[in-house]
Amino acid sequence: MNENRIAHYPVVIVGGGQAGLSTSYHLTAAGIDHLVLEKRTAMHAWESQRWDNFCLVTPNWQCDLPGHPYAGPDPDGFMKKDEILAYLKAFRAKVDPPIREGVTVRRVSRRAEGGFLVATSAGDVSADAVVVASGGYHEPIVPRMAERLPPTLVQLHSAEYRNAGRLPDGAVLVVGSGQSGAQIAEDLHLAGRKVFLAVGNAPRCARFYRGRDVVTWLADMGYYDMPVEQHPLREGVRDNTNHYVTGRDGGRDIDLRRFATEGMELFGVLRDFDGTNLLFDTHLAQALDDADRTYNGINATIDKHIAQKGLTAPPPSVYTPVWQPERERPALELAASGITAIIWCIGFRPDFRWLDAPVFNGAGHPQHRRGVTAQEGVYFIGLPWLHTWGSGRFGSVGRDAAHIVAHIAERRAGADAALADRDTAA
Structure with a gap:
């Protein structure tokens, strides 16, 4: 294709999830023409990569996409999958983004004359700026040892799990105890399945403490507004x-020890x-x-906050095993275990091989400051802790999008001013 004839956009957004559409919302408000490219359908991950009983783990009041705050009857509740999909569908309708679905971005490369060439499955376009809104969860992680397991064993990644009824009869091994692993293990356990759980190093927190949701306490304490630069771990977080x-059934703790008393191994x-044998580390107790x-x-930090503010609340407590x-x-x-299925819940790895720009560190992760990279015109949005805890969630992705769009608008204004100065000088 003749590059001189391809369509040009001031901004191309790669990814049509909540991050991409939040960016589209702010670009439209700023009057900046743009195009959203999505290889599947907008918000597809929420429908295609979540199990049937999936629900939010943060209260509904934290759902605050641009121009689309939660307005339902249960702000302190936790939306279920169908409610989440309805919320996102309504958000898309409000944004009405200029989106092309079913279009895969194959490569983004810099042009000698400036800007970027975006090669896609539907042809090429060019752009002055590219916003990467595809998230960081691209390739499901399954260890190579899985290849040596018996072929009769059903193996699924957490993104493929839907419900206990779709698995063969028998016990299930869940590998990983992060948010997905712990919740899927609970889902199977509540369905009456025998569950073996390989426990990793994920931390846990209370759902409710001293009369309120822990998220509400932490919000009052300013935790969710803490920028990554102020976190004790800095970018390591x-x-x-x-x-x-x-958030299931109104919200509760997940206590793996209690599951063990109920038959989970x-x-x-x-x-x-x-x-013959599945081999495990012997660090379960730790x-x-x-x-x-x-x-x-x-909980102790919440106790301290309550004491410092002189707040009235139910008495403190300490969890004992x-x-x-x-x-x-x-x-x-x-x-001998009776295991007929394994659910791999050990996460995803990013895949940004399509982006030809010097913006990655040695581990292949983007280097940026609140989504703005050192490469002029390349931005990231929707990554965990892009700026704050909520950067990859409904609560704060809109603020990050507004920041990036403001940076794009400032850069465009500077370029226009420079061009006007050259024209005046001529």
Whole structure:
């Protein structure tokens, strides 16, 4: 294709999720022409990569997409999957983005004359700026050892799990205890399935404490407005595993120890399969203790806040373990266990190979400051802790989008002013 004839846009947004559409909202408000490219359909991950009983783990009042705050009857509740989809559908209708769905971006490269060439499955376009809104969860992680497991064993990634009824009869091994792993293990457990859970290093937190949702306390304490530069871990917080908790049935703690008293079998991190046995680390007790330490630590910070502000609240408490592993089990014979399915809940890895720009560190992660990179015209939006805890969530992605669009508008104004000065000089 003749590059001189291709369509040109001031901004191209790659990704049609809540981050991309939030950016589109602010670009439209600023009067900046743009195009959104989405390889599937807008918001597709919420429908295609969530299980049937999925619900938010943050209260509905935190849903505050641009021009579209939660307006339902239960602000302190937790939207279920169908409610989330309805909320997002209404947001898309409000934004009415200039979007092309079913279009894959194959490569973004810099042009010698400035700007970018965006090669797609539907042809090429050019842009002055590119906003990467595709998130950081691209390739499901499944270990190579999975290739050596018996072919009769059903293996799914968490993104493929829907409900217990779609799995074969028998026990299920859930690998990973982050938000998805803990909640899927609970979903199977409540469905009456025998569950084996390989526990990782994910922390946990209380759902409610001293009369309020813990999220509400932390919001009052300013935690969700803390920029990444002020966090004790700085950018290292971006690598942290999310705390496990649930909004299911009105919200509650997830206590893996309690599950163990009810028949769920807990193991350490799954390391290998020797042809007969699944092999695990023997650090289960430490992982449970560490998770509880975080749980109690968060509650202690709330205690301190209440005391400092002189607030009236129910009395404090400290979680004490309801179960302890009597011994660490390093192996589980697969055939004797009755396991017929494995759900891999160990996350995703990013894939930005299509973006040809010097904006990545040695680990392949984008380098930026609140989404603005050192490469002029390249931006990121919707990544965890892009700026604050809520950057990858409904609560704060709109603020990040507004910041990026303001930067784009300022850059365009500067370019227009420079061009006017040249014309005047001529």
